[in-house]
Amino acid sequence: MEQLEGLNGVYTQDQSILTRNLVPETKVYGEKLVDHQGQEYRVWDPRRSKLAAAILNGLQELKIDSHSKVLYLGASSGTTPSHFSDMVPDGLVYALEFSPRMMRELLRVCEKRKNMVPLLEDATRPRRYLNLMEKVDFIYCDVAQPQQSELFMENMRLFLKPECEGMITIKARSIDVTQKPTKIFREEEKKLKTSGFKILEKIKLEPYEKDHLALVCKIDF
Ligand SMILES: C[S@@+](CC[C@H](N)C(=O)[O-])C[C@H]1O[C@@H](n2cnc3c(N)ncnc32)[C@H](O)[C@@H]1O
Structure with a gap:
């Protein structure tokens, strides 16, 4: 079991990635x-989590440590949020979801995890949630x-601490099914850049997810 450089709390073993x-x-x-030297790890499935797919496709850095606070937009039933929760054992994951049905499942995960x-x-x-939140170290969308x-x-702009970063996954088909994914990705990138965001890493998620792109960004101006 080896810790991946630049990705605090992410481990690798036998070509899989894991979190404690x-x-x-x-x-x-x-x-x-998986048990390793008295610690238990969870194998992170890249077909169930776009962040795992990005890591396996070469993501260099996630600017978080064990104390980080993360805002997670689109938490669904908690699959990827639970791996963030493993990565920030002394921090917090604000898991935001607007579907009451998904929230019911998410609550079952949050009940067991003290940092969610x-x-x-x-x-x-x-x-609407400005008063329920504090500034965070990382935003995942x-x-x-x-x-x-x-x-x-x-x-x-509202919730990120200065000098911190965020990551967005873009699903081309959610934006426009009639357009070519490459065109959609170009347009989304342009939107971010012209709005004052700098793109630090750009990762395609094939073969795990078709026509998806992950971007790591920070606010540039
Ligand atoms: C692709 S799923 C997220 C999967 C999850 N990130 C994971 O990896 O475990 C997208 C989720 O975003 C939620 N969502 C979509 N629009 C939203 C919004 N405006 N506010 C909050 N949640 C939203 C959907 O209900 C859905 O659960």
Whole structure:
């Protein structure tokens, strides 16, 4: 078992990636559990999590440490948020989701994980949760909807501490099924750059996810 450089809390073994299980003997989505020198790790499935796909496709850095606070937009039932929760055992994950049905499943994960805070909110209306939140060290956005870049940028401006970074996954088909994914990616990147965001890393998610791109960004001006 080896810790991946630049990716605090992410380990590798036998070509899989893993995080150290914050709640031993407990699975979140049926993932495999592995014991190593008295510690339990959860195998991170790149077909269930776009962040795992990005890591396996060469993501260089996630600017978080064990104390970081993370805002997660589009938490769904908690698959990827639970791996963030493993990576920041002394920090917090604000897991935001607007679907009450998904929230019911997410709550089951949050109940067991002391560093996960569920928020039933709409990410397009960040001022509604301004008072429930604090500034965070990292923002992850996976909402798979047409306004994703705009809501990501607004949340970054409102909630990100200075000099910190965020990551957005772009699903081409959620934006326009009639356009070529390369064109959509170019347009989304342009939107971010002309709005004052700098793109630090750009990673395609094939073969795990078709027509998806992950971008690591920071606010440039
Ligand atoms: C692709 S799924 C996220 C999967 C999750 N990130 C994971 O890897 O475990 C997208 C989620 O975003 C949620 N979502 C979409 N638009 C949203 C919005 N405006 N505010 C909050 N959640 C939203 C959807 O309900 C859905 O659960």
